[in-house]
Amino acid sequence: MYFWYINLINHFYNFILSKLDERVIKIEKIDPKDLFGPNNKYIKHIKLKFPELKIVARGDKIKAYGNKKDLNDFEERIKQIINYFIEYNIISDNEIEMLLNDVSENISTSKNSYKPILHGANGKIIKAKTVNQRKIVDAVASNNMVFAIGPAGTGKTYTGIALAVKALKQKEVKRIILTRPALEAGENLGFLPGDLKEKLDPYMQPLYDALKDMIPSEKLKKYIDDEVIQIAPLAFMRGRTLDNAFVILDEGQNTTHSQMKMFLTRMGNNAKFLITGDPGQIDLPRKIISGIKEALLILKDTEGVEIVRLTDIDVIRNPLVKKIIDAYKNIENTN
Numbered sequence: 021m022y023f024w025y026i027n028l029i030n031h032f033y034n035f036i037l038s039k040l041d042e043r044v045i046k047i048e049k050i051d052p053k054d055l056f057g058p059n060n061k062y063i064k065h066i067k068l069k070f071p072e073l074k075i076v077a078r079g080d081k082i083k084a085y086g087n088k089k090d091l092n093d094f095e096e097r098i099k100q101i102i103n104y105f106i107e108y109n110i111i112s113d114n115e116i117e118m119l120l121n122d123v124s125e126n127i128s129t130s131k132n133s134y135k136p137i138l139h140g141a142n143g144k145i146i147k148a149k150t151v152n153q154r155k156i157v158d159a160v161a162s163n164n165m166v167f168a169i170g171p172a173g174t175g176k177t178y179t180g181i182a183l184a185v186k187a188l189k190q191k192e193v194k195r196i197i198l199t200r201p202a203l204e205a206g207e208n209l210g211f212l213p214g215d216l217k218e219k220l221d222p223y224m225q226p227l228y229d230a231l232k233d234m235i236p237s238e239k240l241k242k243y244i245d246d247e248v249i250q251i252a253p254l255a256f257m258r259g260r261t262l263d264n265a266f267v268i269l270d271e272g273q274n275t276t277h278s279q280m281k282m283f284l285t286r287m288g289n290n291a292k293f294l295i296t297g298d299p300g301q302i303d304l305p306r307k308i309i310s311g312i313k314e315a316l317l318i319l320k321d322t323e324g325v326e327i328v329r330l331t332d333i334d335v336i337r338n339p340l341v342k343k344i345i346d347a348y349k350n351i352e353n354t355n
Contacts (some may be wrong), residue, residue, distance in 0.1 A: 043091040045082045045098055050105050052080050055098075062116050066101075069120045070094050110134060114150040117333050129154040132161070137182040138189065140234040146182045152330040153179045156294075159326040165284075165293040167272075167316060170330025172298060177270050180294040181230040184266035187292065188248070194264040195248050198227045199283075201274040202253035224251045227270065254279055263288035272297030272312040274304055280311025 047055055056063040056077055063077045073086040073094055084094050100119050105111045108131070133154035136147040148154040152170070156179050159166045168176035184196045231240055231249065243249040254275065269275070269283055272295045287293055297312040304310060319325045332346060 041086065041088050041091055043084045043095055045084070045095055047080045047082065047102065050102055052077075054105060054111065055102065057111075057116075061113075062101075062111070065113070065116055066098070066120065069097075108134065112149075114333060118151055121333070130158050130161075133157040137179075138186045138234065140182075140185075141232065141236050144233060146234060148179055149175065149336055150330075150334040152328060152334045155328045156180065157183065159328050160292060160294065163324055163326040164291065165287070165319075165325045166295070167312070167319075167325070167327045168294060168296045168330065169312070169316070169327065170298060170334060171300060171332060173336065174330040174332075174334035175336050176296045176328075176330055177226065177268070178230050178233075180268050180296060181227065182234060183294070184268060184292075185231070185234045187266045193266045193290065193292065195250065195266075196243075197257075197262060197265050197267045198224070198249070198251045198270065199254050199257060199268070200224065200227070200270045201272075201279065202255060227251055254283060257283055257286050260286055261288040262286045262291050264290045266292045267294070269293070269295045270297075272315075273299050273302045273310050275311035276304065276308055277311050277314055280315050284315065 057065075060077070063075075063082075067073075067075050070084075070086075070090065070093075072090050073084045075085075075094075076083045082098065084091055086094075097120055101111065101116065104115060104119060107128075129151065133148055136145045137157065138146050140146045148157050153175050156166065156168050156176065159168075160180075160183050168180060170176055181196075181198070184193075184198075187193045188196055228251070235243065240249070244251070254269065265288070267286070272280070274297075275283065283295075284293070295312065295315070297310075299310060299313055302310050316327060320327060
């Protein structure tokens with residue numbers, strides 16, 4: 021009885037397939053294992069994106085069954101993924117995600133953006149891990165001022181600090197300046213206990229953490245003591261001209277109009293400015309317009325300024341972070 025039931029199911033399944041259009045895609049010029057991914061990870065991801073199709077991947081062929089419209093879309097996506105791998109000789113979850121989500125029109129970056137940015141402390145290889153992180157690498161190479169905009173966990177600040185350390189090591193700049201607005205989450209430094217350094221350290225800790233990944237601790241201490249690397253609140257930038265420096269403003273969404281204008285006009289000769297921020301995570305009072313939002317509108321067509329936008333696809337923390345961002349985005353969009 022059991023085997024009769026199994027045979028019936030198989031006959032019914034084959035009958036359904038016979039009524040569907042079939043598409044056979046032969047994988048050429050690349051190893052099918054590269055397309056399928058480790059433990060078939062990528063092909064499983066592709067199947068999830070096309071739940072209406074029956075997809076069978078074996079050997080050097082992918083067979084798909086479904087309606088013609090869905091099959092045409094599927095074949096186009098597979099060809100894009102194959103062509104991307106042929107051009108760059110690399111593919112990852114991030115590229116697969118972008119190529120499958122209608123954001124592939126601007127996925128290309130330079131070959132240099134794939135190379136390690138630097139070898140950090142203990143020989144750790146530090147490189148851009150996602151398409152939009154690689155866009156930051158390219159943007160910084162060709163512009164004096166770059167805005168990297170995106171949600172938490174997308175690696176925008178970490179990538180920027182790596183580029184700053186690289187520039188310092190290669191003697192392209194003489195110093196690194198890292199700054200953040202000191203007023204966050206409603207806490208005013210004037211009411212916190214301790215001396216100035218003790219007050220500032222909790223706000224600046226993410227910047228210290230990134231630097232510790234990239235520079236051995238003794239050398240980092242010397243750089244900070246000699247002010248080759250300066251970490252200071254945004255208010256300390258007032259009145260300065262920042263020459264021969266790689267300057268990063270982190271958490272730029274928490275600047276006001278006057279703070280952002282003050283910061284942007286500090287740029288001196290041979291300076292690189294990188295401004296990072298998440299307009300969806302503003303801690304300013306409701307009536308105050310974020311300086312970064314205003315700057316993006318004012319400077320969007322300015323030569324020498326480039327804006328790189330990162331998305332939840334670029335999140336490289338625990339995969340749960342991406343789900344949390346999506347959940348909050350859904351609530352915010354319905355309110």
